[in-house]
Every structure is written in C-alpha cells, then in structure tokens.
Amino acid sequence: MHPSLPFTRDLVFVGGGHTHALVLRKWGMSPLPGVRLTVINPGPTAPYSGMLPGFLAGHYDREALDIDLIRLARFAQARVILGAAQGIDLQKREIHVPGRPPIGYDLASIDIGITSRMPTLPGFAEHAVPAKPLGTFAARWADFRKTAGAASIAVIGGGVAGAEIAMALAHAMRRDGRRARVWLIDRGTALAALRPPAAARLRKALIAEDVTLLEQTQITRVTAQGLELTNGEKIEAQFITGAAGALPHGWLADTGLAHEQGFVTVDATLRSSDPQVFAVGDCAHMQHAPRPKAGVYAVRQAPILFENLQSLLAGKTTLRPYQPQDDYLKLISLGEKSALADRFGVTLSGPVMWRWKDHIDQTFMQGFRSLPQMAPPPLPDRHAAGMAEAIGPKPMCGGCGSKVGRDALSQALADLPEHGRDDVVSVKGDDAAMLKTGGARQVISTDHLRAMMPDPVLMTRIAAIHALGDIWAMGAAPQAATATIILPRMAPALARRSLSEIMQAAHEVMHDAGAAIVGGHTSLGSELTIGFTVTGLCEKDPIxxxxxxxxxxxxxxxxxxxxxxxxxxxxxxxxxxxxxxxxxxxxxxxxxxxxxxxxxxxxxxxxxxxxxxxxxxxxxxxxxxxxxxxxxxxxxxxxxxxxxxxxxxxxxxxxxxxxxxxxxxxxxxxxxxxxxxxxxxxxxxxxxxxxxxxxxxxxxxxxxxxxxxxxxxxxxxx
Structure with missing residues (x-):
C-alpha cells in the first residue's frame, strides 16, 4: 500500500477462521488502499480442521495444524488483536474485547467457528474437553498422550467427526505401544448423515481400529472416572471428548443480529441482517441455502467475501452472491494412513485416498507457509550517492531497533555546554535526571517508539512500560505523564478512534503504575509513533x-x-x-x-x-x-x-x-x-x-x- 495514502475506512475481521485466513492472503496480494484492516483472534494461530485427525493419530506434528495469523496479518498489512471478542455494538459500530478499549469498524466480518461443548450434560465442562475449538482440544490430547499409560478413552457423538477422532485416538495409542480401549457413543444411530455404502465402510474401519461403537445410548453424567449411562452402567475413561453437534458461541445471539439458534443468519452475499456486518464459516447460517457445517463451504466463501468487502469499501453497491454446491467431496481419515472418499454415491477407501487427502491438506496449508515476499520499491534512476547504503538491505526495525546508536547520542550530549543549574542532577549515561524542587526529589525522563506493529493499543502499552522503565530503574515512584503521538495519515473519524484507543490504554498503564496522564500532543505523519514524558518521586536519592x-x-x-x-x-x-x-x-x-x-x-x-x-x-x-x-x-x-x-x-x-x-x-x-x-x-x-x-x-x-x-x-x- 502506498505509504502516503491516508486510511479512510476500518475493516475488522472477528476471528481467524478458514474464510478469513484465505481473504487475508488475497488481501495481501491485492490490498485496497485506504482500508485499515484489523484481525481479532484469541491467539496468534488458527488451527486447520482438515489435518486434526492426522495430528491426533500422530501423522503430523502440532505445528502442522496452525495457520500463523501474525505472519499472515503482516503479509496483509493488517493489525492483529490477540483476544476473544465478546460482543458487538451495532449502533456505535464497535466490537468489544475484554481488557482493551472498543474497536470501531465501518465494515466487520465474523468467522469464529463453533464449539462442541455440551452445556446440558452434567460434568462435561469439568471432566471432558470439547473437540472444538480445535486448538484447545489438540493441546489437551497432546498433554494426555505424553503421560498416558494403558487407558480408556470415550468420544461422545457418532457423526463423521466423532468417528474420525475415535479412530485417530485409537491408532495413536496403538502406535505408542499402549493398550487402550476407545468408545464411540451416540444417543441415536451413528453415521446417519452418510450414504449407506459410505457408512458401512466407516463401520468396518471402526472395527479395524478396535473402536467400540455404542448406539442408542444415553449419557446422564460425566465424572472424574468416566461416563454414567441411563441404564445404570458406567464406562471408565481417563480422556473424554465430545464431538456431538455444533453449537454457536453464546454471545452471537446477544448482538442484535438475526440468527438461527445462535448462528448468524446471512443472505446470498454473506451479509447479515445489519448491512455493515458479514458472517462466514461455521458460525453463519446461510438462509438462502442451508448446508451442514463443513470446511469446504468456508473455503469457497472466501473469494465472494473478498470481492464483496472490497466493493463496499470502494463505494460500490453491487455484490456477488454465493451459491454453495449441493454435494461435496468427503475425505474421512480412518486412523492409520488410510482415508475414505465419498461423493455422488461413489465410495472409495485405502492408502491412495489418504495420499490424496494429504495432498489437498498440505497444498492448502502451503499457501500460508510460503507467503510471497513483496519486493521493496526500487530506487529512482537518479539518486544521491549513498542512498542504497543508508536504506540498507531490509526494512528499518521498529521500537528501540529504530533508534540512533549509543555513541552518536553520547557524543551529541557531550558536545553540549554545562547546564549550570544546581537544581538539576544528572549522571552521564542515565536517561533520566533528578530535579530538586524544595525538599522534593523528582526524576524526569522521556522516550518514544516507532511502531513495531499496527495495533495502537498494544503499541501504547509497550511504549508506556518502556518510558516508565527509567523511572523504575532510579527507584522512583511514577508521578505524571504526558503523551506525544504521531498518527499515520487517516480520516478524522479514524483518527478519533485511534486516539481514543491510545489514550485509554495509556491511562490504564499509567494508572496501574501510580501515575496520572496530564496531557499530550498529537500530529499526523508517515507512521505511528508513541512516546511519553514521565516524572517520578524519590523518597531518597535516586539509584x-x-x-x-x-x-x-x-x-x-x-x-x-x-x-x-x-x-x-x-x-x-x-x-x-x-x-x-x-x-x-x-x-x-x-x-x-x-x-x-x-x-x-x-x-x-x-x-x-x-x-x-x-x-x-x-x-x-x-x-x-x-x-x-x-x-x-x-x-x-x-x-x-x-x-x-x-x-x-x-x-x-x-x-x-x-x-x-x-x-x-x-x-x-x-x-x-x-x-x-x-x-x-x-x-x-x-x-x-x-x-x-x-x-x-x-x-x-x-x-x-x-x-x-x-x-x-x-x-x-x-
């Protein structure tokens, strides 16, 4: 994006699901100048569901599952906010993330996936782990696998996902040389969503992996020892997971957006009932063409979402509709390196299908592992000597990495005449000085940072802690602070949003340190820079x-x-x-x-x-x-x-x-x-x-x- 063009619109992605990840990659290849893009996600990575069974079975390492959202956002020139969104104010156009100021938007899109928690099953929250969100589930299984000996494992939910998970867990335990009994339990008929030929092959695969399938079985309670059934029987289990159905995240129903049992209702253009908010992936309900929750739809929504967002942000009104296919290729992992393929009534299985599935999954992930490197703009044909050396072989770092060297500053300060004041005490090399006012010992320091990341709240917190470092190092108690803020060029509305975020974050850090924000100065420039002048009080002479x-x-x-x-x-x-x-x-x-x-x-x-x-x-x-x-x-x-x-x-x-x-x-x-x-x-x-x-x-x-x-x-x- 051209550095001199101002930001005029805020686009916010809530969640780092598959659709958003693909749109971020497309955005990095073809950004829309003037748009400030923000991604909100609980963590720095987003797991890819297609490779989860392979990880559980031991065919992939943990890192193979993850889309690195921080790297992807850097490529897309987007800011990343690490936190879980908990609400949207449609009137104010703000998204709420605990622990930080509200995030304003002009357009927003939601892609936060689903959960397979079971809130109505007593004991599940305390003694089991839902299969979704995937990241938590994968981490809990990895920890269990490191320490488990002979074990009993229970998977609740006999759909395709439950069967894949049960076979993967059974294969992993056998591969580790550990005895395990794996139960797959469904309150109805297992694998009912599949065609009979595919269901029959999958049942044979469950038997081959020594998974015990219990159908028409009701669970009354999950305990620390296992499962209690309605018929009075008990199933001992040391690891219990649930893959029964798909539940929306609870806060979506409270947003004011139209929803279908908590899933955000969208039209053919992927727009919600609020024209400024889109929703995609498993958290959305396509009212014009309802479909089961499946990653293939999320993947194919990406180009439609990308095009529609860019159109609206560019001031256009014509949007492209998304029409999902009636049937899609199902590739189901069978525990070992074998898979079942089903589409149009044709069912195939075996190692060849696994290699096909692995190729598809690896190709998908490779698109995020090997992001194109954007070349820096070339130097003008005519330029002053030494320009290439001054620019250097890589972009200038942010934070303290962009500062002038120690010797240059020391020499510049040494060339200054003595200040001649008895009430100002400084030590060579110290970044702070002591001011004597009456009987008080007050220290003062200033510091500012060139932004290392485009999130103004995180950058403010880092800059404030950084500036307070000199005060703490001298043994002083922080007293007061003024802020100096340079914002990149942006429209007045975006500048107000940014300054509000910055000053709220600065207040929180300074208040927690015992200091008061007493003022500040702002200007627009080429990039975000945040600094603070800070004073502190010493009970005795400073360190x-x-x-x-x-x-x-x-x-x-x-x-x-x-x-x-x-x-x-x-x-x-x-x-x-x-x-x-x-x-x-x-x-x-x-x-x-x-x-x-x-x-x-x-x-x-x-x-x-x-x-x-x-x-x-x-x-x-x-x-x-x-x-x-x-x-x-x-x-x-x-x-x-x-x-x-x-x-x-x-x-x-x-x-x-x-x-x-x-x-x-x-x-x-x-x-x-x-x-x-x-x-x-x-x-x-x-x-x-x-x-x-x-x-x-x-x-x-x-x-x-x-x-x-x-x-x-x-x-x-x-």
Missing amino acids: TLAGARPGDTLILTKPIGSGVLMAAEMAGQANGDWVAAAYDAMVQPQARAAQILRGASAMTDVTGFGLAGHLLNICEASQVGAALSLNAVPFLQGALELSENGVRSTLYPENRAALPFVPQSPRSDLLFDPQTAGGLLACLPTGAPQALQALRQAGYEAAIIGEITEHPGQMLIR
Missing part, C-alpha cells in the same frame, strides 16, 4: 549508574531478544507464538521488580543499546568492570533460533561496535540486541539469591548473570 562496586551481583529481570523477534516478525520470519510471548514480556510492568531491587547500588533498564551496552554504561559511570556469564542470560522464546539463522535488528551493528572485542556467536550477538520495554539490570551488593527468589515468585523470568569487577572499562564475557 543511578554510578554506584556499582566490585563484588556486586548482576541481576536481570527479563529475558532478552525482542529486537531479533521484532525484526523477524517484520520480515515474516517469526513464529507467531514467539511473537505473542515477546509481546507479553514487553508489557510486563517493572514496578514490583524495582521494589524488590531497591537495595541496588546501581540500576538501569535494558533498552536500545542492548544488555552489553547498558552494562557498559554502568561500568563507565561507576569506573568498574564486569564479568558476564553468557549461558546464564535468559532469552525470549525463539530469539536464539532466529539469531542462529542470522536475523539481526537494524541497530545491532552500531551496538556491537561499542565492544568489538567480544567474540561473535549467535548467543553473544544477542547481548547487543536492542530491547524494547526490556528488564531492569541491577547491581546488588548483598542478598542476591533472596532477591532472585522474590523476583521469580512475583512472575519475573529473572536471572543472576554475572558480577561487577574491579577492572575499570573491562568487560569479560565467559
């Missing part, structure tokens, strides 16, 4: 960089690696789970950590200069040296793997230049990785083991990483 002494123990309160993770995310190279974990680390406040470390002789927050650069600041200000235990330094999930693959932040070379004698390796290079909202680095003269224990009990992934030495300017990495 600075200059107090470290030989023998002090070095404690780090957060793992490092956010720079390479954000660089990889921008390039579409990072695993979405890694990125989500990095987000969680960056928004973790450091207030409690600062209290635990209040006895530190010197302390700093680890940010743009990397762990090594900020430790060097302490050494220079305190005229000491340091010994760092490289293997003790904690890394964020995925950071070391990305470093081994050569991923580096754009600020890494300048950070590395500060300590050129440190040998290069994937692990040591992460010492120079710029951190955004990183942890506190403290020098403790006493009580380090007790402080470490307290930090971990408070939820920090803290570590003792070295000690201060008596050799000024010398940093030993061991």
Whole structure:
C-alpha cells in the first residue's frame, strides 16, 4: 500500500477462521488502499480442521495444524488483536474485547467457528474437553498422550467427526505401544448423515481400529472416572471428548443480529441482517441455502467475501452472491494412513485416498507457509550517492531497533555546554535526571517508539512500560505523564478512534503504575509513533549508574531478544507464538521488580543499546568492570533460533561496535540486541539469591548473570 495514502475506512475481521485466513492472503496480494484492516483472534494461530485427525493419530506434528495469523496479518498489512471478542455494538459500530478499549469498524466480518461443548450434560465442562475449538482440544490430547499409560478413552457423538477422532485416538495409542480401549457413543444411530455404502465402510474401519461403537445410548453424567449411562452402567475413561453437534458461541445471539439458534443468519452475499456486518464459516447460517457445517463451504466463501468487502469499501453497491454446491467431496481419515472418499454415491477407501487427502491438506496449508515476499520499491534512476547504503538491505526495525546508536547520542550530549543549574542532577549515561524542587526529589525522563506493529493499543502499552522503565530503574515512584503521538495519515473519524484507543490504554498503564496522564500532543505523519514524558518521586536519592562496586551481583529481570523477534516478525520470519510471548514480556510492568531491587547500588533498564551496552554504561559511570556469564542470560522464546539463522535488528551493528572485542556467536550477538520495554539490570551488593527468589515468585523470568569487577572499562564475557 502506498505509504502516503491516508486510511479512510476500518475493516475488522472477528476471528481467524478458514474464510478469513484465505481473504487475508488475497488481501495481501491485492490490498485496497485506504482500508485499515484489523484481525481479532484469541491467539496468534488458527488451527486447520482438515489435518486434526492426522495430528491426533500422530501423522503430523502440532505445528502442522496452525495457520500463523501474525505472519499472515503482516503479509496483509493488517493489525492483529490477540483476544476473544465478546460482543458487538451495532449502533456505535464497535466490537468489544475484554481488557482493551472498543474497536470501531465501518465494515466487520465474523468467522469464529463453533464449539462442541455440551452445556446440558452434567460434568462435561469439568471432566471432558470439547473437540472444538480445535486448538484447545489438540493441546489437551497432546498433554494426555505424553503421560498416558494403558487407558480408556470415550468420544461422545457418532457423526463423521466423532468417528474420525475415535479412530485417530485409537491408532495413536496403538502406535505408542499402549493398550487402550476407545468408545464411540451416540444417543441415536451413528453415521446417519452418510450414504449407506459410505457408512458401512466407516463401520468396518471402526472395527479395524478396535473402536467400540455404542448406539442408542444415553449419557446422564460425566465424572472424574468416566461416563454414567441411563441404564445404570458406567464406562471408565481417563480422556473424554465430545464431538456431538455444533453449537454457536453464546454471545452471537446477544448482538442484535438475526440468527438461527445462535448462528448468524446471512443472505446470498454473506451479509447479515445489519448491512455493515458479514458472517462466514461455521458460525453463519446461510438462509438462502442451508448446508451442514463443513470446511469446504468456508473455503469457497472466501473469494465472494473478498470481492464483496472490497466493493463496499470502494463505494460500490453491487455484490456477488454465493451459491454453495449441493454435494461435496468427503475425505474421512480412518486412523492409520488410510482415508475414505465419498461423493455422488461413489465410495472409495485405502492408502491412495489418504495420499490424496494429504495432498489437498498440505497444498492448502502451503499457501500460508510460503507467503510471497513483496519486493521493496526500487530506487529512482537518479539518486544521491549513498542512498542504497543508508536504506540498507531490509526494512528499518521498529521500537528501540529504530533508534540512533549509543555513541552518536553520547557524543551529541557531550558536545553540549554545562547546564549550570544546581537544581538539576544528572549522571552521564542515565536517561533520566533528578530535579530538586524544595525538599522534593523528582526524576524526569522521556522516550518514544516507532511502531513495531499496527495495533495502537498494544503499541501504547509497550511504549508506556518502556518510558516508565527509567523511572523504575532510579527507584522512583511514577508521578505524571504526558503523551506525544504521531498518527499515520487517516480520516478524522479514524483518527478519533485511534486516539481514543491510545489514550485509554495509556491511562490504564499509567494508572496501574501510580501515575496520572496530564496531557499530550498529537500530529499526523508517515507512521505511528508513541512516546511519553514521565516524572517520578524519590523518597531518597535516586539509584543511578554510578554506584556499582566490585563484588556486586548482576541481576536481570527479563529475558532478552525482542529486537531479533521484532525484526523477524517484520520480515515474516517469526513464529507467531514467539511473537505473542515477546509481546507479553514487553508489557510486563517493572514496578514490583524495582521494589524488590531497591537495595541496588546501581540500576538501569535494558533498552536500545542492548544488555552489553547498558552494562557498559554502568561500568563507565561507576569506573568498574564486569564479568558476564553468557549461558546464564535468559532469552525470549525463539530469539536464539532466529539469531542462529542470522536475523539481526537494524541497530545491532552500531551496538556491537561499542565492544568489538567480544567474540561473535549467535548467543553473544544477542547481548547487543536492542530491547524494547526490556528488564531492569541491577547491581546488588548483598542478598542476591533472596532477591532472585522474590523476583521469580512475583512472575519475573529473572536471572543472576554475572558480577561487577574491579577492572575499570573491562568487560569479560565467559
């Protein structure tokens, strides 16, 4: 999308189901300029239902199931909001996600799938796991399979899905060399939706996998020991799942949208009763052509949804209808690497059908694993010398990765004349200063970040925690903050939405830290940038960089690696789970950590200069040296793997230049990785083991990483 074109419309996808995933891929190939696209999903991935039986049986690993929504959204130039939507206000055109401000929309589409929970069956919620949502089910089965010995397993619901699951679980246990009895239980006639020839073959397959089928069987209760039946019999089971029917998510019926037993009613254009809201996939009811819940319909709705959304957003009124086929190819996994195919009354089964199914599934997933890499715009034919080198081989990182190097800032500050004020106390290398006003000790600092992701709420939370880091590092209590916000060019309505989200998020973080938002400044620019000027109050003299002494123990309160993770995310190279974990680390406040470390002789927050650069600041200000235990330094999930693959932040070379004698390796290079909202680095003269224990009990992934030495300017990495 052309960077100078303003956003004028908000399109919001609620859920990362198959239809939305396919539309996101199409959108990345052909975006509509001026549209700000948002995806709301409970987690960073969306599991593909077609490969679930293969995973359960052990034919695929867990990662094979997942569509990485963070990578896909980056490709589509969309923002991702990690959270489960719980409501829509049709009048205000807002979507509600717990824990964040409402998300405004001009057009919205819902694709949140279904659940197979059984709310009317006593004990099911406490002792069983529904087969949908798929992600939770897959995780629970994986955990059970790791620890189970001989076991009894019960699958409730004798439809096609239940039969696939029962055969897959039986095959996995046998493959693991474990004895298991698998029950498939239906209150009516099993496999009733299939044609008789297909049903007969599937029954034979159940027998072959040693699955016991119970039909016309009513369950009265699920217990910790298994199932209780209406005839008084009991079935022992250590793992119980339910695949009986499809239930909508409860909040849909409360939206005001027309629905059929909780499923959003849509017309042939996939529009709901509200013309600004679409619904697709299993959560929708196609009133013009009712069909059973099946992934094939979700897949074929994608091009229709894509075209209709783009038409409406472009101001057009003609929409394309979707007419689902009357019959479709059913490919049913049979536990082992064998499958049954059924269409138009023709039924085939065997390993060849499995290979066919596997090919279809792998082809579908490959479309999300191998996203096309969009080439950067070429340089003009005529340009100034050095432009290619200044741009570099990859996009500039966001967060602290986009900052100017340590030496450049230090030199610029050193060239300034002395301020000559007795009431302003600063230490070389510190990002904050102390102001003496009467008898009060007030510290002040400022920081701002170029956005690493397009979600303004998440970016605000990270920027606020980042700015508060200097206050916490000096042992001060946050007092007040002003915001400085640059929004990308957008229409006034979108600007109001964005500022409302940003300021509510900023208020929450600052309020939780004990500070008040007292004002701010805004402007429009080329990209989102968020910053804060923050003050804090000290009961005693602040902790600075200059107090470290030989023998002090070095404690780090957060793992490092956010720079390479954000660089990889921008390039579409990072695993979405890694990125989500990095987000969680960056928004973790450091207030409690600062209290635990209040006895530190010197302390700093680890940010743009990397762990090594900020430790060097302490050494220079305190005229000491340091010994760092490289293997003790904690890394964020995925950071070391990305470093081994050569991923580096754009600020890494300048950070590395500060300590050129440190040998290069994937692990040591992460010492120079710029951190955004990183942890506190403290020098403790006493009580380090007790402080470490307290930090971990408070939820920090803290570590003792070295000690201060008596050799000024010398940093030993061991």
